[in-house]
């Protein structure tokens with residue numbers, strides 16, 4: 001009965017495990033990428049470009065936080081991109097038809113997200129269909145609904161200044177940088193997610209469910225309820241991100257967020273969260289979100305033709321995943 | 335027999351058309367080790383899953399210390415002092431030893447925050463180390479080590495110490511020595527004796543009859559969802575038990591029954 005690292009000092013062990021941890025290797029790659037882009041094109045670190053990246057970052061990043069928790073619990077959600085599109089469309093329709101004030105309409109939009117998440121969660125846990133199939137179907141339903149109720153046309157978004165616009169898409173300048181309030185949402189929600197996953201009782205349950213659901217259930221952990229709430233959370237965060245985006249660009253399009261589900265899942269796994277559940281890292285996800293944002297932005301700046309850029313994004317994601325897999329194998333061998 | 339701790343009466347459970355549990359009744363006394371034997375598919379795991387609240391029974395009653403109870407969830411069973419170490423599942427490999435030991439019963443600060451309450455990490459680690467020391471596997475295991483880095487025997491020891499720590503009345507072990515080496519197997523059997531000496535009752539499921547004769551006080555044999563024999567270890571021998579399990583020698587069984 002010995003374990004491999006037995007002779008090592010506890011401190012040394014902890015130190016090396018940090019360096020070997022997936023979020024750390026992602027961070028190194030992120031720094032390398034940023035350096036390459038910065039050297040290749042001076043504009044990459046210009047205030048305008050950084051402000052631009054920071055405007056987009058929270059919108060996908062917020063969804064990625066929910067997705068990280070969900071993946072850690074062993075499920076995922078492909079309907080987030082569609083919810084991102086539908087939620088603001090519903091809000092704007094309610095307002096434009098004079099059926100609700102902007103505040104009430106936003107609330108109604110969020111309640112719709114709760115319902116979508118709850119349906120996903122209930123079908124996955126109570127009927128036992130894989131989340132891939134359930135949320136793929138939900139993607140079609142939700143996207144279809146957004147297209148149908150708008151007849152396919154984008155809506156002009158609420159653009160009169162006011163409390164909710166400031167709350168979701170207000171902007172402020174620090175020096176020559178322009179930041180949106182959405183960045184604060186992302187920072188705040190990130191801190192909350194880190195707390196939940198690492199320090200709260202709930203986080204222990206989430207990891208345990210994803211690691212070995214039956215073991216968690218045998219210890220009295222309400223696995224189904226936790227999963228359902230995580231589906232709801234993910235859906236609500238997707239809707240919130242959609243509203244933030246719609247306010248920022250003053251338009252709500254029924255096709256907004258197309259393909260975001262894969263982009264978000266890529267951010268999460270590139271950060272080091274296991275697609276198979278049990279191992280999740282919010283810090284990794286933040287690094288992953290920054291990385292994908294930087295890649296998309298930097299690749300265009302350094303002159304890769306627009307149509308070719310998905311090739312690069314795909315290759316970099318693949319390289320990251322291979323790196324994580326190798327590290328994981330190494331760690332397992334000890 | 336010692337004072338009754340757990341009594342099952344006419345438990346029945348079907349999965350579709352499979353009658354996994356037909357009519358199971360037995361009693362477990364205080365400080366007693368009962369071995370539950372039977373071939374693959376006899377219904378042993380089904381029986382203990384019913385007791386530990388993994389799923390509800392279709393019919394039948396469960397009594398704990400003479401009180402009729404309804405066990406609707408694993409939490410109910412744990413609250414009644416029934417701790418189970420399942421055959422297929424017991425630990426979450428991606429969690430540390432300490433987090434596994436307290437899974438579902440985490441020590442927290444600010445309890446009013448409910449599931450959002452922060453774990454009391456210092457207490458978690460201290461209690462885990464103390465517990466590891468108590469069960470005699472402290473020398474090498476770090477409470478912060480991930481369970482995925484442990485050997486099968488170490489995992490089994492962790493699962494058993496977890497069951498011990500909550501001072502459960504009844505500890506149920508479903509094939510705890512499966513896939514274990516000689517040394518680890520002895521460790522587990524030693525645990526069973528320690529647990530009994532500490533006053534807990536043990537229900538032990540195993541395919542290894544030799545182990546039974548080493549630790550058990552009483553033997554219960556199941557076949558096709560029914561309890562077909564019940565004997566004290568002192569009154570029987572290996573060959574008899576083997577033939578009861580396989581049902582090969584029914585005449586011997588009948589002879590025995592008549593002789594009684």
Ligand SMILES: Nc1ncnc2c1ncn2[C@@H]1O[C@H](COP(=O)(O)OP(=O)(O)OP(=O)(O)O)[C@@H](O)[C@H]1O
Pocket residue numbers: 349352353354372373374375376377378379380381421
């Ligand atoms: N969840 C389930 N759904 C359907 N059938 C089940 C289920 N669980 C058990 N069964 C069936 O019930 C019967 C009893 O199974 P059980 O797991 O209790 O056997 P066991 O005595 O524990 O066997 P083993 O020694 O192989 O572990 C088997 O025929 C099995 O196929």
Ligand SMILES: [Mg+2]
Pocket residue numbers: 378379380421508
């Ligand atoms: Mg079994």
